[in-house]
Amino acid sequence: MSLPSETDAPERGLSRRPVEIATALLLIALGGLVLYDSYGRGAGWDGGPQNGFFPARIGWIFLAASLFILWNAFRREDGVFVTYxxxxxxxxxxxPLLLFVALIAPLGLYVASALFIIVFMGVVGTSRWWSILLTAVLVPVACFWIFELQFRVPLPKGPLEAALGY
Known part of the structure; x- marks a missing residue:
């Protein structure tokens, strides 16, 4: 007779039903916002479609789909949505992605990208330190050359680019 081991126990995590209910409620609120704005702009047909006519129709479809998701959340058997x-x-x-987005405004896209690459490759990846640093330098430099110099597409810059005259 064997004793149950830790691997036999079901993994714990977030339950499916609350996640689906929260998602459905968020989508219902978004659909309501679309409808509110559409009808505020005019969603009728006065010699032709008013500004909110088509968004209102899409909003009703979106709201119906969201209500269907909510209804299914209560009908469906509950289980683990995602394990911890x-x-x-x-x-x-x-x-690291949120850190990257937060650093774009104060540091500029290129410096934030270099820091993102360092953190992401260091935390998630199993790369060697020299490949992390090489990638963190070459990718932003290549992107700067392509977007700023070749395509002439200005991207957000920070103090480093200002110090270099860009």
Whole structure:
């Protein structure tokens, strides 16, 4: 007779039903906002479609689909939506990404990209330090050359680019 081991126990995590209900409620609110704005602009047909006519129709379809998601959330059998281990992996990717987005305004896109590459490759990847640094330098430099110098597309710059005259 064998004793149950830790691997036999079901993995714990976020339950499916609350996640689906929260998502449906968020989508219902978004659909309501679309409808509110559409009818505020005029969603009728006065010799032709008013500004909010087509967005209102899409808003009603969106609202109906959201209500269907909510209804299904209560009908469906509850289970684990995502395990805590899987959620940890998402946070490991999402954390550096949020940091990157937050640093674009104060540091500029290129410096923020270099820092993102360093953090992401260091946290998520298993790369060697020299490949991380090489990638963190070459990718932003290549992007600067392509977008700023070749295509003449200005991207957000920070103090480093200002110090270099860009």
């Amino acid at each position: 281990a899987q959620l940890g992996q998402v946070v490991r990717v999402l954390g």
